[in-house]
Structure formats: structure tokens, C-alpha cells
Amino acid sequence: MDHLSERYLEDFAVGQTFGSGRLRIDGERTLAFAAEFDPQPFHLDEAAARRSIFGGLTASGWHTAAVTMRLLVETELKPAGGIVGVGLDECRWPGPVRPGDELRVECEVIEVRPSKSRPEQGLIKCRRSAAISRVCDASRQKALRRWRER
């Protein structure tokens, strides 16, 4: 790690934003992740996925969450000592992420303070959102429409 680029508590301020690069959701990795951590038919089998609420194969929400972590680690956020997550106040998966989609993360600092229990450590709170880019796929749109007509 490049220690010169690490940020300490005094280097953070509310309102700072850190944007990531893009990462494409790979179909093979999506299946492997689901097989290991979220083995449900709509993540594993194309035909079952078409009949499901999603209308087609989707990545596990935990896979997309993990990908956003990867993207966050690669931003310029870089707190000294690393990104040690104590938790999430709220997390939403507003819609499905499909193989081939590209994710990009934007992180906004909304709170900066020393830790109450460990004053030698700092705590920053961020709002993180992932933008999804999708290449339009006519056959999939048809499948989605079919599902809505049921």
C-alpha cells in the first residue's frame, strides 16, 4: 500500500465524494458465487430464472454488494489502517443486477468523528450508491414483459 496516499481523520470532511471505476458482472463468476453463497434457482438456472420474479438470471445481492466493496477499495477513499466496516445503517437492492451489467460506485462522506470507544481511532460514515450500466437486450426485455403479463 502506498502510505503517502493514506488519509487520516483530519483529511476527511463531510461532502467529499469518491467515485470508482467500472466493473463488469461476469456470468461465470455470478454462477460460481451463487453456487457457493446463494444457491437459489433464479441465480443458478436460466429456465428457472425466467419463471422467477426476476424474469432472467440475476446476480446474488451479496455478490453485487461484494463487488461494490471491491470498487470502494479501489477509490481514493483509502483511510489509514484500511476500510474496516462496523456496519450499515441501511442497505437496499432496488433492482436486479444481471450478468453483463457494469457497476460503478459513488461514495459521499456524511459524518466524520473520532470513535467514542477508541478515541485514537476515527469513524467516517459514507453514503454509497452503485450505478448500473446495462447493454439493452431485446430478448430479455421480452422475457420481462411476459412476466409482467402473468
Next chain:
Amino acid sequence: MDHLSERYLEDFAVGQTFGSGRLRIDGERTLAFAAEFDPQPFHLDEAAARRSIFGGLTASGWHTAAVTMRLLVETELKPAGGIVGVGLDECRWPGPVRPGDELRVECEVIEVRPSKSRPEQGLIKCRRSAAISRVCDASRQKALRRWRER
């Protein structure tokens, strides 16, 4: 999937609990997961991890979250149509999970209702917690103590 064991909205009630089996956090998978999704030194390198806030190698919080999903899928929760997560109201990682630890999940139903936007679908809210079993490791305890003495 065994459709006879699937549960519909009327089969759920507040207060029901569903417990999982146990799953051991594998050291090799911990490193592979971190390399792919959370490539920070304290998840990847034993020496760097010893110098970090964790005092030793730990699993990415997203790895342990994904493992709890795996455990949840294997419980008797089994809602018809699958476990489709819309989000988390709160998530905390109260302490590190280390290779060799065993996780077990307990899930308690705290709300059961039809979806407002899609009345043909149901929504249940659960409180989910993971218990960690750890085999005591004297050398690691020493490392943790060293860290606390700094």
C-alpha cells in the same frame, strides 16, 4: 426445490425462528474471497494482519455476510418463490471472523405482510444473527494482547 416444503405468506407468523446448521470459514476461501472483493492487507497477508487493528487474518465482512446467506438458504425458512432480499434495515459486524471459525445463523420473523406495491406478493422481515464458534488459539490471543498494549 421441494415445492411441498415451500412456505406462503399465511404460513409465516411473527416470532417464528429458523436456525441453520454450521459452516466453517475456510482459510483458502477467505483469501480468495478477499483477493476478489476486498483486497486489503489485513485480509490477505498474515504479517500485515498482525500489525492491523484485527491482530491477525480475518475474513472480509462481505464474506461472512455471504456465508450467513448460504446458511439462511439452507434453513426451513424457504419462502415460495425464493428468498428475494429487498434490503437490510441495519447490519453490524461486531467483531472479526477468522479462518477456522464456525458460523451458525438464527433468523426470527418480526413482520409479515402483503407487499404494498405488489399485493400478490408477500413481504416478511426477519432479524438475523450469526453466532461464532472459535477454537481457542493461544498464539493468536497473544497477538491480540500485543496489539492492545501498543
